[in-house]
Amino acid sequence: MTSVVRAFRSEVLKFRRWSVLAGAGAMLGASTFIAYLTFHQIASGATGHEMTGLIAAFHTPEGLVAVIGQARSLIIAIALILVSANLAAEWTQGTLRNLLVRQPNRLAWLAGKMLAVVLFVLLSMLLTLAASSTLILILAPGQGVQTTAWTSAEGLRVFAEFLVNEALCLIGVSTLGMLIAVLTRSVASAVGIGLAYILVFEGIIAVVAPQVSQWFPGRVFNTIVGAAVPLVGPTPAQGYPAALLTGVLWIVGFVVVSALALPRQDIKA
Amino acid sequence: MNAIEARGLSKRFGKRAAVDGLTMSIPAGSITGFIGPNGAGKTTTLRLLLGLVRPDSGTAFVLGSPLTQPSRYLPRVGALVEAPAFYPSLSGRTNLEVLARLGGYPGSRVDELLETVDLADRARDRVGTYSLGMKQRLGVAIALLPDPELLILDEPANGLDPLGIIEIRGLLRRLREAGKTILLSSHLLGELEQVTDWLVMLHEGKALFCGPARDLLALRVELVIEARDPARRELVTRIANASGYACTQDDDALRISCAAGFAQILNRQAGEAGVTDLAIQVKDASLEQLFLALVKGDVHDLGRPRIP
Secondary structure, three states: OHHHHHHHHHHHHHHHOHHHHHHHHHHHHHHHHHHHHHHHHHHOOOOOHHHHHHHHHOOOOOHHHHHHHHHHHHHHHHHHHHHHHHHHHHHHOOHHHHHHHHOOOHHHHHHHHHHHHHHHHHHHHHHHHHHHHHHHHHHHHHOOOOOOOOOOHHHHHHHHHHHHHHHHHHHHHHHHHHHHHHHHOOHHHHHHHHHHHHHHHHHHHHHHOHHHHOOOHHHHHHHHHHHHOHHHOOOOOOOHHHHHHHHHHHHHHHHHHHHHHHHHOOOOO | OEEEEEEEEEEEEOOEEEEEEEEEEEEOOOEEEEEOOOOOOHHHHHHHHOOOOOOOEEEEEEOOEEOOOHHHHHHHEEEEOOOOOOOOOOEHHHHHHHHHHHHOOOHHHHHHHHHHOOOHHHOOOEHHHOOHHHHHHHHHHHHHOOOOOEEEEEOOOOOOOHHHHHHHHHHHHHHHHOOOEEEEEOOOHHHHHHHOOEEEEEEOOEEEEEEEHHHHHHOEEEEEEEOOOHHHHHHHHHHHHHOOOOEEEEOOEEEEEEEOOHHHHHHHHHHHOOOOOOEEEEEEOOHHHHHHHHHOOOOHHHOOOOOO
16 A cells, blocks of 8 residues: 555656646636637527527526536546556656666556546546636626526536536546556557547447447446536436446456556566 | 576567576676677666566576565665656656655655765756756666665766766765675776676677676787788788687787687697797787677687676
């Protein structure tokens, strides 16, 4: 346990890197901007088929989450890049050999590092959603938008449910990023394969074989959030409990495969 | 007592044997030079000793613990393998702190080491702005972090200016005096010759020699033959070439880097050819000459691996 704590504390120091901070900044900036655009469109009376659901939910307790949740795909993509690039960079930069000489227990090192990285991703997400929410809540009165439903007990419950499921989603995406980084051992490959898998491969499978794709990890992690607030993502066809269980199984699977692969690897970087 | 003991250690990458049945021992408290041409298996051997790659066969013990249990000996080992790797956007101090926290060493050790390698003034600057020599010194600081019993250094003088090289040499000697064992891989053979008391010469993954440096140097000599007369020069050159040695002419003398026993052969064959007063001066060969003999394939006279 001491080894894991040491690895965690060591990893925290690396968050000062501009590349890590830039990732968190991009998540915060772009997501807040998307939330602002969505809010501005609805508040200024924009209409359109794709906006119908959002407009209908705007004045309900789900309204705020529906607006700030429009950037979820971006948050997922940035989280995947952050985790996979951060981990794979240890191979690409050659820093892994320094780390494993100081901490030969590879699993303890991976556990400590991933705890820190996932925590960073979750804090970035929390900060992003807090910033988006605050901005929308500040702008709303000026546009004549009532926020009473958003800040009601029901509104806060929806927000909390959304947060918990979004956190689960990002934990799942992070473990997927970890597995890809451990297997590819290169920043370019890890980021490329990760994004191609989530954005392209699963997208194609969803069109070709939707019954199969609903069990795929990217889809499962995404739908558990949609189950809480349908306006921010697809809902799970298999139902929330089944999707949640599948998501947890995927997470366990990614962790187990990573834990089996890393100790068997020759570190040649 | 040996700090490192390897028996038949092998590692293959695909079809290529990077380390091929390596047997060697390195006494505790020595500075051991680890030499061999590129691709001889030096770096793979160091990675095996550090638990970074797993052997296909063979056994090894580092500081008395088996290679299969690196967590038992690595806390007492410091290493700088290949070009030092850092996080370029972090400061030198933070790079060192990352590893200090990971290994559980106090922050005061970081300050101490930055002073030791003369980087205290630039400690807060980003490593990306460091010169190669400064990065090398930071790498040495990382290796010294655990106050190691065994220090493994791969090309520590790479990129250092002459003053930096002298400082490293002094540091190594101080560490040996403090009872540390140092395994030093370097292509600066002149430097190695000055500091090492033990040598391991690697070729194609095998140890061609493992023993006291003076024993290896005694295996090969440089003959200086006074030969103003062109006929004598031709005779000596012919005898040397027939034995597989090249001659170089230096003013009125011929120089031959060869096995220690060749002086007698030359003298005898020259006598048989009617030259009985050949003036042969025998000088100790340098490590560089030995290394050149190795890479040219003239390794037959280095003798069989000497494993104490």
